Amino acid sequence: MFKQRQNRNMFQAAFTTLALIYHQTVYNLRTEHRNAVVGLLLTMVQSALFVVVFLAMYALIGLKTSPIRGDFLLYIMSGIFIFMLHVQTVAAVAGSHSISSGIIKHEPLNAAVLISGAALSVLYRQVIGCIVILSIYHLGFQEITIYDPLGAGALFLLAWFSGCCVGLVFLGIRPWSPQACKVLTTLYQRINMFASGKFFVANTLPGFILPWFAWNPLFHLIDQERGFLFINYSPHRTSLLYPLWFSIAALMIGLLINFTTRKYESISWSATQ
Numbered sequence: 002m003f004k005q006r007q008n009r010n011m012f013q014a015a016f017t018t019l020a021l022i023y024h025q026t027v028y029n030l031r032t033e034h035r036n037a038v039v040g041l042l043l044t045m046v047q048s049a050l051f052v053v054v055f056l057a058m059y060a061l062i063g064l065k066t067s068p069i070r071g072d073f074l075l076y077i078m079s080g081i082f083i084f085m086l087h088v089q090t091v092a093a094v095a096g097s098h099s100i101s102s103g104i105i106k107h108e109p110l111n112a113a114v115l116i117s118g119a120a121l122s123v124l125y126r127q128v129i130g131c132i133v134i135l136s137i138y139h140l141g142f143q144e145i146t147i148y149d150p151l152g153a154g155a156l157f158l159l160a161w162f163s164g165c166c167v168g169l170v171f172l173g174i175r176p177w178s179p180q181a182c183k184v185l186t187t188l189y190q191r192i193n194m195f196a197s198g199k200f201f202v203a204n205t206l207p208g209f210i211l212p213w214f215a216w217n218p219l220f221h222l223i224d225q226e227r228g229f230l231f232i233n234y235s236p237h238r239t240s241l242l243y244p245l246w247f248s249i250a251a252l253m254i255g256l257l258i259n260f261t262t263r264k265y266e267s268i269s270w271s272a273t274q
Contacts, residue, residue: 017109018114021109021110021114022114022117022118022121024118025110025114025115025117025118025119026117026118026121026122026125028118029093029118029119029122030122030126033122033126040126041126041129041130044126044129045129045130045133045134047085047130048082048085048127048130048131048134049134051081051085052074052077052078052081052134055077055081056074056077059077069202069227069231069233069234070231070233070234071230071231071232071233071234072143072145074138074143075145075230077199078135079223079226079227079230080197080198080199080200080223080227082127082131082157083156083157083197083199083219083222083223083226084193084194084197084199084219084223085127086123086124086127086157086160086161086164087160087161087163087164087193087197087219087222088164088189088190088193089123089127089164090120090123090124090161090164090165090168091167091168091171091186091189091190092168092186092190093119093122093123093168094116094119094120094164094165094168094171095168095171095172095175095182095186096119096172096175096186097112097115097116097118097119097120097168097172098115098116098119098172112259112263116165116169116172120161120164120165120168123161123164124161127161131157147229147230148229148230148231148232149229149230152229153226153229153230156222156225156226156229157226159222159244159248160219160222160226160244162248163218163219163222163244163247163248163251165252166248166249166251166252166255167189167248167251167255168186168255169251169252169255169256169259170251170254170255170258171185172255172259173255173257173258173259173262174258176262177262193217193219196213196214197219197220197223198217198219198220198223198224199223202224202227202234203220203224203236203237203238204224204236204237204238206238211238215238215239218243218244218247218248219244220239221239221240221241221243221244222244224236224238224239225239225240225241225244
């Protein structure tokens, strides 16, 4: 019980780390709700409510057909699913761990395991929710055709990876100023409600408005995702490489901030929180 475990080789060390990540991911999923099935249902209900709200909003403004030649509901879901995956991953990674938390004091556990568990739990919920909602719509209401499923799936994973990298930056800021980290994370989520481009098609934007959205990697991801979903749509205003390079840059900045913070972070920082 009190004997410290030692890994004899790299394979055993990798297996131990993967096992820790798996158990931490399951732990994060079970903390959302005591019943794992109910937790997944709540995720699907949240996504479905977003779709219903957008349908109602488009009905109020008189837009009942897709700006892209294709299924209108698939056009709406293409923006909502990527938006929710990205912003929820940012929030999960940004609040994944703290040096003052009790669970971090267990020896086999480390920051990388906690960050990976938080990010993978969001990916698992959103992937299951996306597959179930699309299946219900395809089987029960109207058949849908995805032009390039592999490309669409790759963009979905890139949106998750981008959220992990941005959340890592906020996680590095958190020990220095927890309140500022919460405000910045919430501000980033609220700004992306409009700056993500899920309301409109990038190809139809006037040139003088485009710079207000072109900085956002989520804007490029959603527009490029629609290029993989619809055979009749080719993105001309967005780049496929920009979100990738943005994510790599955010990852490097986040790692630098976290490694620097770990040298100076103390439990006494959060004593007054």
